[in-house]
Amino acid sequence: MKSLSSLLAKTELSPRLVGMLAVLAAIWIGFDLVTDGLFVTPRNLYNLSVQTASVAVMATGMVFVIVMRHIDLSVGSLLGVLAMVMGVVQTQVLPSWLGFENPATWMLTLAAGLLLGLAIGGLQGYVIGFLGVPAFIVTLGGLLVWRGAAWWVTQGQTVAPLDSRFVLLGGGPGGTLGATWSWVAGGLAMAAALLAMARSRRGRRKHGFPLRPLWAEALVAGLLVAAIAGTVLVLDAYEVPQRAAERIWQTRGLGPLPEGYVMVHGLAISVVIVVVIAIVMTVVGRSTRFGRYVYATGGNPDAAQLAGIDTRLLTVKVFALMGALCAVSAAIASARLQSAANDLGTLDELRVIAAAVIGGTSLAGGVGTIYGAIIGALVMQSLQSGMAMVGVTASLQSIVIGVVLVLAVFVDQLYRRGREE
């Protein structure tokens, strides 16, 4: 046992990451046994990935917010109002200039949503950072204000149908990369991961720092490549039904479906968005001044200030970033449902906070990882989908998830205490 953990230490893989992946695996295998093999299927894992996307995107931003010792209770409502505004922009505002189904509509809609999200988040951040009102209160107010505003956008009317290109962001029919492009995306991800590892090793060798043993390096690289390849393989194994495939083929202007051709889903566009955002947010958090200051401020606000960091402006930026990520999630969520309703995102603030916290983000500030939050979101969604599949009632589902949240934080604290001694 001891030698195993010392071997693990040599790989420099975070024990917390290993632990979280083990929990996720246990949940998947458990539900698979209970449902007689219905859980770990390409179809269900595909659905799981698409259902997790919206919360996962917001959870990456929530990590920064919580690391800075703040909280954002308004993200669900913000998602609602942004989805409504984007719905109106793409179905009423833009068509009056560009006509319906213009290829630029989805981009302009998304840009408008991002700008509004930045502005609303920045406004909340200003009140928190410069006027000194606690984030809990400001965003609790925001939770009410933006949910109300979501209703006002259309006086409560649901906006549908949405622009046909915008809808692809949700990963519905046609909104996937298919077999070939999924492999291209997976290959790019592998190349990027291996390159980053090689660069880091070269840098450390140049300065004569201790290196991890080559076998550990190879093991980590192998695991990464296997994980990416496995994901693509599984999602490529989920076939699109013949009828739907014919329709997609036609709308893309490719004529009739060739004889014997089997169309597969592959990575959903929303999942690609999650992966790209996760990589960008990880780089921002670890390798930019902005990210360094977010973590430093969370660790010791006074020290950050004495080091010349403008923590008030930093607060504005972090909440503005959170707002922009809410816009991305709003696009994914409304696109998946192919409509925007004013109750979209209700209770998402709790899912997002829970994802970040289950993923190891400490409410005391200064500690949290992007990959943790995404795995946390996946754990939550797996539990929810699995229980629904088994036929657990909604009320029991929320009881279980609530208990899991508390348990996760408790175990995490035990682990932290164990490490400090």
Place this chain on the structure above:
Amino acid sequence: MAEGPTPLVEMRGIEVAFGGVKAVDGVSLDLYAGEVVGLLGHNGAGKSTLIKVLSGAVPARAGEILIDGAAVRIASPQDARRHRIETIYQTLALADNLNAAANLFLGRELTTPTGLLDEERMEAETRRILARLNRNFDRFSTPVRSLSGGQRQSIAIARAVHFDARILIMDEPTAALGVQETAMVAELVRQLKAEGIGIFLISHDIHDVFDLSDRVTVLKNGRLVGTRRVAETTQDEVLAMIIQGEPPSSSRHPREGGDP
């Protein structure tokens, strides 16, 4: 008055109040290049508050600061850094969740040409600097939370001396250090002094202060009691100033041992 060179720093009539309490009450003092001035006083005398005015961490209600004879405004830690004032705070001011290099370069990170943090270069520099202060230090990738008090203090000292300070403020820099490390800091102070840096040194160890300082200034209850040249006073006189808040009556004859 026969004027010598202009002081590096002059603080005049500094006043700081927290609520109704005057933590610093009309204190004036100066510091020359290549000089060490020791600040002494009981707990709560106002030493840390006074030097925080100079480092931009605490706003003064009244008074002025001159650097090289010119009045300057120090309203933030950034202003102080611009005037090349570096501070080792009594609380160390470290972000506990970050490692040694991240703390050392906090606010002044080295970046690669692409604008990303250059972790390797920062770690290399950190190893080089810390080797001068604490030969046994080897925990570069752990968060400073899990380091010992002395190791943390070494990092705070390294940070203050690395960035070409002209004015160095050391608030109890050796409180947590072992004998060997304390000796290394003393050596460092002498070296920096020889390079022409002006140093304010706060310590409760009166022997250390006498050992390293050219002059000592005593505060009590936020007020200036007096300033003495170390060469012209005794530890007894200074102790009396700290405790009674005024020079002892016998201090008309400071060189008591030398009296005929």
